[in-house]
Amino acid sequence: MKLRNPITAGVLGLGAGGAALAIAALATPMLAPAAVGQVSPDHPGAGVYQKACAVCHDNPGAxxxxxxxxxxxxxxARLNEVLAPTGIMGPMAASLTPKEKTDLVAWLTAGQATAPAQWTDALLCSADKRGVSASASIVSLGFGVDASQTRSLSAAQAGISKAQLGNLSVAWAIAFPGQGSGTGASVLSDGTLFVTGGQRLIAVDAATGCVKWAYAANSRNTPALGEINGRKVLALSVARDxxxxxxxxxxxxxxxSGQPVDGTGGSIRGGVIFAKDKIIxxxxxxxxxxxxxxxFECCTGHGSVVALNAADGSHAWxxxxxxxATYNGQVNSLGVKQQGPSGAPIWSVPVFDAKRNLVIVTSGENTSHPGTDTSDAVIALNAGTGRVAWKFQAMAADIWNMSCSVETGQNGPNCPVLFGGDGRDYDFGAGAVLTSANGKDIVLAGQKSGHAWALDADSGKVLWSQRVGEGTALGGVHxxxxxxxxxxxxxxNDPALGGTNPKAKPGVFTFDVATGKPGWSYAATANCEGARATAVSGCTSRYGFSAAPVVVDGAIVGATLGGEVIILDGADGRMINRIDTVGPIPTLNKDVAGKGGxxxxxxxxxGAGMIFINSGYGQFGQTAGNVLIAYKPK
Incomplete structure (x- = not known):
């Protein structure tokens, strides 16, 4: 296969004590914000914001x-990325001149304190503590934890037991410059964890929180840990590469390049995985x-999967x-032609079924007409060729984009519901899980509609389904x-988008894998006592479980949009622990202010005898923050 733009780089000695900072050639440069100070009310970027951005970003709840x-x-750097033509806000920023974009970014960052360009220097381990064991085994290989994406660890694997989870204290915390991105960690048995944040991929000593090495990478992925030719490696996306x-x-x-040869490609949000000799x-x-x-001639762009050969990054399929998309014959109320089909993005992390040599992905809704049978779907692809082995569509005609407001009926001109269909944004934001029961292999999937699906791993046929509540555009299962x-x-999750949601059922629910029979459940409640009433954005309406949980020794470690870690006994749903992470957090790197959200x-x-929580996620009008917190048994 042809190798597209392969680039290699060494490690440069930078910072205090000859810190090793691995920097990829041609990587996006680190852009420090302006020094903190008074922002002039007549700053030109303020006018650009009011003209092009305020209507949405001043009203995040709606x-x-x-x-x-x-x-x-x-x-x-992140702002420039999203405003670029290929960024998520590219079409919205298309009418802005280069100077207006520059002014906008300058205004948005003008109030930020200047973080050290190499902020990890303050966290470096002593020279004798920077080693990563070549013989260490993989405890957690990334988002899915294991190859089946069960997100479950035994007490021996995690180094911590259910009994210990009831009495935890903060071991250390690290503040990332900027805003947190909700990434998780991959972990080795020698106590090294790998996580992204602050435009870095860092290797952290779990015992102390010191940094063994740092690599310049503006990524929102949980790094995938695997092996190539016997060497342990990490794979992640940086922009479109x-x-x-x-x-x-x-x-x-x-x-x-992580982009397809055909078409325009897109962003890589969920994260990559290893599948034998491929990276998916x-x-x-x-x-x-x-x-x-x-x-905008709505809409263009669609989900895709690219397989790279793990040995060298060459394109496989x-x-x-x-x-x-092409013009579909529809015209909006302003006379703008519409395009389609579009959508069915793959936001989630794939899972690899080694037994059947299948890569299984889940997809989102269509964003313009005509609808396709690949939206809101679970799709199994042959890992050798990329051909479809089977697919299951959970909801047809879910055709929706962000010009729609299904809750209020105040739909913009490009809302595809105006042209037909039943757009609800009930996609699969969560990846599939492989498991088995009574000798049958099963694919499990959770949908933003609140549905749980169990599919036959051989055929994709529905074995059973259950539904909790009626879902929302942010979950249901998120x-x-x-x-x-x-x-x-x-x-x-079931947040009250737009005010109230009387049918919401935020919480944690369990079902028997073999039969779908409901088990215990835990109903989430808002905690708006004291300072939390104002510290938590939308405190009375956003307190559900949106983050993917982790199971440790039979205990469910979950967390809420209200910034609380909730640990439940997997046997009966009894609460074992409840920890508040919202507000200022003391951190090891004191030159970067830490805040949980x-x-x-x-x-x-x-892993490594600890629980790791990345607190702070300001998307969707939620509570921003920027800290990675490590909890250990007292």
């Missing part, structure tokens, strides 16, 4: 956009945000959820599920 307070915590680095020292092994890359292009621009001991663990996405991890 639009699901990030709040302006959260955006002002983002580093300049895939980087593979040596787990021992952070040296770049190779870098290659899910892409989440869809035009879902671009549809908010009534002058690609799969597309649909063909490229980022992930877990399984252990014959139980499916189903976290339900909403816990979302992939934020919960375990």
């Amino acid at each position: 639009t699901r956009a990030a709040a302006i307070s959260a955006i002002k915590l983002m580093p300049a 895939i980087h593979v680095v040596d787990a021992a020292n952070g040296a770049l092994i190779w870098k290659a 890359v899910p892409l989440s292009a869809s035009g879902v945000a671009a549809g908010m621009n009534p002058r 690609e799969y597309h959820t649909m063909p490229e 980022w992930g599920i877990a399984t252990y001991g014959g139980k499916l663990i189903l976290p339900i 909403s816990i979302d996405a992939h934020s919960i991890s375990a």
